[in-house]
Amino acid sequence: MGALDGKVAVITGATSGIGARTAEVFVAEGASVVLGGRRTGPGEELAAALGPRARFARADVRVEADIEALTAVAVDAFGGLDVLVNNAGQGVEAPRPLPEADLAAFLDTLAVHAGGMFLGIKHAARIMIPRGWGSIINMSSIGAHRAGWSDISYSTAKAGVLQLTRSAAVELGPHGIRVNSVSPGPIPTGIFAKNAGVDAERADRTAGLLEPLFAEAMAAHQSIPRAGRADDVAAAALWLATDASSFVTGQDLGVDGGISAGRPVAVAVEERRLLAKAFAALPS
Numbered sequence: 001m002g003a004l005d006g007k008v009a010v011i012t013g014a015t016s017g018i019g020a021r022t023a024e025v026f027v028a029e030g031a032s033v034v035l036g037g038r039r040t041g042p043g044e045e046l047a048a049a050l051g052p053r054a055r056f057a058r059a060d061v062r063v064e065a066d067i068e069a070l071t072a073v074a075v076d077a078f079g080g081l082d083v084l085v086n087n088a089g090q091g092v093e094a095p096r097p098l099p100e101a102d103l104a105a106f107l108d109t110l111a112v113h114a115g116g117m118f119l120g121i122k123h124a125a126r127i128m129i130p131r132g133w134g135s136i137i138n139m140s141s142i143g144a145h146r147a148g149w150s151d152i153s154y155s156t157a158k159a160g161v162l163q164l165t166r167s168a169a170v171e172l173g174p175h176g177i178r179v180n181s182v183s184p185g186p187i188p189t190g191i192f193a194k195n196a197g198v199d200a201e202r203a204d205r206t207a208g209l210l211e212p213l214f215a216e217a218m219a220a221h222q223s224i225p226r227a228g229r230a231d232d233v234a235a236a237a238l239w240l241a242t243d244a245s246s247f248v249t250g251q252d253l254g255v256d257g258g259i260s261a262g263r264p265v266a267v268a269v270e271e272r273r274l275l276a277k278a279f280a281a282l283p284s
């Protein structure tokens, strides 16, 4: 028996990375899943590989008609909508220092992350309210909690996602709909290479090769000494999607190897050692 037997989910941005892995996990747990995204090739390919309980529908989350149509596919193909994973997102290509920053780029980032998730919640709520049950999961980021991990527009948008989550949770709770968010730390998906201008399919295909690099780079920040994986985030989304979390709403679940908890102890110990050495060298 799967944890999502008989449930219907829509996952935005499911053509690669965290969204694609979440789609695989949800189908394996018994759900029927509608995969969204703008790239038809990878979307159709993944849906075909997942079998008859998966469909791909092209949807740009900045376009309300696309989101409305995406949620309608869930109803038409599978008879309803129980779970929405508002996952679609993009990094920022060549971020500029503030004095040269571009308003249009800033607003586009808000449109994808905050706007797209707002639209997803709106159209999911229209279907979920009459059914009296639903779970909505919004993909935020460590960038929502800590400055310096991402571009200013991305951090601002992801912080907005946290308050969007809480606001929707208090409005939709009486209708039996829970709304939560997940905040991953750095996960080696194609998002980083895409930001650097690498072709999207190549970026997705080669992302896993970056795991050792991520593990090394994160050693000074994460107390769990390994790279995060799309699997880690999909598992958190799965828990939030099911009744295992039935009394949890309006919350954000960090999946960041301990970054938001604080510095690894070894970093502080080394800092204290250097300070002690510097004190010892001071003139008496």
Ligand SMILES: NC(=O)c1ccc[n+]([C@@H]2O[C@H](COP(=O)([O-])OP(=O)(O)OC[C@H]3O[C@@H](n4cnc5c(N)ncnc54)[C@H](OP(=O)(O)O)[C@@H]3O)[C@@H](O)[C@H]2O)c1
Pocket (backbone or CB within 6 Å): 012, 013, 014, 015, 016, 017, 018, 019, 036, 037, 038, 039, 040, 059, 060, 061, 062, 087, 088, 089, 090, 091, 112, 139, 140, 141, 142, 183, 184, 185, 186, 187, 188, 189, 190, 191, 194, 200, 204
């Ligand atoms: N990887 C990390 O370190 C990390 C950390 C924290 C949070 N996140 C968040 O996790 C989510 C998934 O990212 P990922 O790491 O899995 O990257 P990814 O592999 O690049 O996936 C991003 C997904 O979003 C879709 N997308 C982007 N813009 C879209 C738009 N305007 N409309 C519809 N779909 C759009 C992409 O599909 P198409 O290209 O087909 O449109 C793709 O499926 C994002 O919200 C990201 O901000 C990632």
